[in-house]
Amino acid sequence: MSSVRLLVGTKKGAFILTSDGTRKQWTVNGPHFGGWELYHLKGSPVEPNRIYASQTSSWFGQIIQRSDDGGKTWHQPGTPPGEPTTTPDGMPKGESNKFVYDTSPETGKPLTTHQHYDGTQRPWEFKRVWHLEPSLTEPDTVYAGIEDAALFRSGDGGQTWQELSGLRDVKGNLWQPGAGGMCLHTIVQDPSNPRRIYVAISAAGTFRTDDGGKTWRAINRGLKSKYELPDPDAEVGHCVHRIAMHPTRPNVLFMQKHWDVMRSDDAGESWHEISGNLPTDFGFPIDVHAHEPETVYVVPIKSDSEHFPPDGKLRVYRSRTGGNEWEALTNGLPQRDCYVNVLRDAMAVDSLDPCGIYFGTSGGQVYGSASAGDSWTAIVRDLPAVLSVEVQTLL
Amino acid sequence: MIRVVLPAHLRTLARVNGEVTLDVKGEVTQRAVLDALEARYPMLHGTIRDHVTLKRRSFVRFFACEQDLSHESPDAPLPDAVAMGTEPFLIVGAMAGG
Numbered sequence: 079m080s081s082v083r084l085l086v087g088t089k090k091g092a093f094i095l096t097s098d099g100t101r102k103q104w105t106v107n108g109p110h111f112g113g114w115e116l117y118h119l120k121g122s123p124v125e126p127n128r129i130y131a132s133q134t135s136s137w138f139g140q141i142i143q144r145s146d147d148g149g150k151t152w153h154q155p156g157t158p159p160g161e162p163t164t165t166p167d168g169m170p171k172g173e174s175n176k177f178v179y180d181t182s183p184e185t186g187k188p189l190t191t192h193q194h195y196d197g198t199q200r201p202w203e204f205k206r207v208w209h210l211e212p213s214l215t216e217p218d219t220v221y222a223g224i225e226d227a228a229l230f231r232s233g234d235g236g237q238t239w240q241e242l243s244g245l246r247d248v249k250g251n252l253w254q255p256g257a258g259g260m261c262l263h264t265i266v267q268d269p270s271n272p273r274r275i276y277v278a279i280s281a282a283g284t285f286r287t288d289d290g291g292k293t294w295r296a297i298n299r300g301l302k303s304k305y306e307l308p309d310p311d312a313e314v315g316h317c318v319h320r321i322a323m324h325p326t327r328p329n330v331l332f333m334q335k336h337w338d339v340m341r342s343d344d345a346g347e348s349w350h351e352i353s354g355n356l357p358t359d360f361g362f363p364i365d366v367h368a369h370e371p372e373t374v375y376v377v378p379i380k381s382d383s384e385h386f387p388p389d390g391k392l393r394v395y396r397s398r399t400g401g402n403e404w405e406a407l408t409n410g411l412p413q414r415d416c417y418v419n420v421l422r423d424a425m426a427v428d429s430l431d432p433c434g435i436y437f438g439t440s441g442g443q444v445y446g447s448a449s450a451g452d453s454w455t456a457i458v459r460d461l462p463a464v465l466s467v468e469v470q471t472l473l
Numbered sequence: 474m475i476r477v478v479l480p481a482h483l484r485t486l487a488r489v490n491g492e493v494t495l496d497v498k499g500e501v502t503q504r505a506v507l508d509a510l511e512a513r514y515p516m517l518h519g520t521i522r523d524h525v526t527l528k529r530r531s532f533v534r535f536f537a538c539e540q541d542l543s544h545e546s547p548d549a550p551l552p553d554a555v556a557m558g559t560e561p562f563l564i565v566g567a568m569a570g571g
Contacts, residue, residue: 113482137532137566138482138520154486154516172511172518178525 082428083148083470084446085129086438087116090462092131094149101434101448104457110152111143118209118423118466125217126470130236132207132222140206142174142222142236155236173238177204177222177230180241190246192226193254202226202246209423209466211265215272223262227253227279231291242291245277249296249314256280256317256336257383263422264321268328268345276331276346281306281317284333286346300342300349301335320422322364324371332374332401334364334422339376341401352401357388363425367450368433372400375427375435375451377420386417394437396451410454411445418443423466430471438464475506476561483521483564487514492561501556503535504547521564536563 084095091109110116114133122128127148133141143152155174179202181189191199205225213219218235228246230239253260264278273290276297283298296314304310306317317336324330333340333349338359340349353359360381367373374397380388387393392411395404418439428434435451438444442461447454474494479487487493495509504527511518522529527547529535534543538552538560554560 135482137480137530138486139530140519141486141516172515175516175519176524 080430081472082430082434083121083126083472084426084436084444084457085119085121085131085149085466085468085470086444086461086464087118087131087423087466088438088442088462088464089115092116092119092133093458093461095444095457099430101428101430101446104446106458107149109462110149114141115206116465117207118468120210120212120468121470122212122217122220123214126472128212128217128235130210130212130220132210134206140175140177140204142207144236155232155234156238174236177207177224177239178241179204179228179246180243185243190250192250192260193252195255197254199251202228202250205259208261208263209265211267214267214269221265221275223265223277225259225261226255227260227262227282229262229265229277229291242287244287244292245285245294248285248294250282252312252314253279253282254315264318266321266323266331268323269325270328274328274345276321276323278318278321278333280319281315281336283314283316284318284321284331284346297342297346298349299347301340302338303336306336319362320364322366322374324366327371330371330400332364332366334361334376336360337381339364339401352397354397354402354404356395356404357393361420362422363420363437365425365427365435367435368427368429369431370398370433373398373450374401375425376404377425377437379419385419390415390417392416392418392439394435394451394454407447407451407454409452410447410456421465423468424464426467426469428469428471434469436467436469438467440464474558475501475509475555476558477506477510478561478563478565480564480566482566483517486516486520489514494558501551502548503542503545503551506551506562507547532567534565534567536565537561 080099086093091112093108097104117132119131129145131143144155145152194200207222209223211221222230229242262279266276268274278284285294287294301316302310319334321333329345331342339353341352342349358378361379391413394407397404418441425437433450436446440463444457445454446457
């Protein structure tokens with residue numbers, strides 16, 4: 079029988095929630111890495127028990143953790159479980175912690191500068207890994223989206239990391255931090271073309287490579303940011319919050335921007351707005367139904383800076399028409415006095431039928447729907463603030 | 474032997490309980506102690522000081538003998554009591570909430 083496994087990253091550790099395919103009874107396991115911020119956990123699509131996790135702390139920096147048994151045990155890549163770690167002979171070198179911008183003359187770029195909040199230039203400085211995206215085909219290959227914005231790749235299961243530095247070439251001096259920092263938060267691989275990858279950065283925009291990450295170009299035509307940029311149609315600088323793709327339609331992308339929900343039908347060459355009747359077009363996550371490529375989900379959030387649901391009502395909005403026409407999904411969600419936020423990596427869909435959809439909140443709730451959003455239940459209510467939610471459908 | 478006290482999270486990462494003891498060759502300085510610590514517990518690379526610049530992370534402090542040594546030169550000798558092993562070298566997380 080099929081089952082699902084939710085990987086929940088929070089401000090104070092990771093939790094793993096499991097259920098059978100009915101998705102009615104859940105087991106909560108954790109906290110793992112208690113006291114650390116777990117920005118993101120994600121499993122390999124080809125080896126689901128291989129899970130990568132970003133464990134981070136303002137105090138002690140960045141740690142990469144890996145599980146090869148579905149989250150039961152963890153180790154820092156390069157330090158296999160059970161191996162002695164208290165003698166210097168033959169020990170791994172802790173490389174998995176090491177994210178260093180590529181400034182080598184052969185492959186790298188000079189450590190250039192980007193815009194700070196005040197418009198002055200600052201050099202790139204590594205802060206943390208926001209997002210880990212395992213390869214669709216190789217379990218030992220994984221991409222990391224980091225702050226200050228850059229893309230790293232590991233080809234050895236997370237043991238060592240190399241920057242794909244061509245990305246910073248694309249007018250990096252005009253990139254600037256959003257409120258959460260200058261982060262590369264979205265990595266989407268084209269399942270029909272292994273050399274094509276999309277990334278999104280706050281606040282720089284969306285970028286695409288067609289050669290496996292060597293060269294990149296901005297794909298932001300159609301985005302308008304008149305309250306954020308001096309030139310609303312600028313090539314880069316847009317505060318993209320999240321992009322999503324249905325695997326059967328790799329040229330169709332959906333975007334939640336700082337303001338505006340957008341859609342591209344040509345692999346990002348151009349974008350048009352699909353906010354339609356949403357109560358606010360600000361928000362963070364966006365996702366696509368596992369079996370209906372024109373069914374899209376967002377969580378509208380009030381802004382500037384409030385970042386809580388309008389009217390104290392937590393509503394997921396669903397469009398079955400690929401945008402523009404949206405319906406509020408409220409059954410089982412709090413409809414008064416609710417002032418939580420849902421962050422960009424905190425929504426996921428499973429591939430069961432009916433499609434399951436999950437999201438976590440800054441109030442520590444993880445909500446799930448086994449009916450494509452028609453009704454919701456709180457799987458847990460009192461976790462630390464949720465940073466990310468991923469789901470694995472296990473057959 | 475040099476005695477080093479790690480904060481709880483780094484003890485978890487290094488898989489140790491209590492103090493660790495290190496054999497430091499030559500003059501006992503901050504840099505020599507951290508080099509020896511990272512050589513023995515390589516998973517701590519990057520958690521106390523930057524991988525490249527080797528500068529102390531800003532939310533990490535170094536104490537010993539009731540003194541704050543965080544801003545001392547990494548190459549300055551540590552107090553004799555630390556070098557003799559009668560007092561530990563304390564690596565602590567800055568008191569900044571969390």
